[in-house]
Amino acid sequence: MAPVLAFDRSARYGAAIVAMLVGGYLGVATDFSSIVQSEVYAGTIASDAPLQSLVQFLLVLGSMLTAVILLPTSGWRRLGAVTLVCVVLLMWVTFGLQHAAGNVVHPVTFWRFVLDQGGVVLVAAVGGWVIARGRHPWTWTVIVLAVIPALITPVLVEHSFPSSAIALISQATVAVVGLGAVWLAVWIDGSIGRAASRRRGAHEEGPDAVASDPRPTDEVQSSSVR
16 A cells, blocks of 8 residues: 655645745846836836736745745644735835836935845845744844845946846855854854753752752852852
8 A cells, every 4th residue: 555645744844945945036037127017117118027027926825824834833823824924025115116207316326225136035035934943032133134135246347347146245245144044043043942951850850959969068058058
């Protein structure tokens, strides 16, 4: 009889990893300029490119949400992660369209930094993953690493790198920073957990050590003072 493959906790975790990787890659590799152009030149573009970019954006959003939903975690953590992913990506699209239309322009450097595609994808993917996994709140600080792509891209543009090279470097940067941020969150969470366990162990062993010491109580207390 053939073995039955169960979609258990481990399978859900693996599927969530794949979905988040797919969403992150599509988010940083997809060119959404046709959506921007369709907003700026509304009614003049006779092409299905804007529709294609819209579908691609929905695939990015859907992949990340699917990853969060598949993760074996509690409902409130899943809700927090879903909220973060939706708010970040939808606000990015909203302000990106307004910026392209000229409604939100100044300060130029600020909006170029905030709307950096790689940085936004990292905030949504890493932030949603860390929240859904239930890591220690201190692990949320790894989201700060999302500024790295936004700092690298202007340097590449200023040095006149070709657009293909900028795209490849941005994709590699997002991949390395994203995986590094997730594993850094695991390390921070583990370090804090081990430190808390040691403190609890020391607190529990203190009274037991005094009670089990064969010496008189006065001698034990005096030695502890010394």
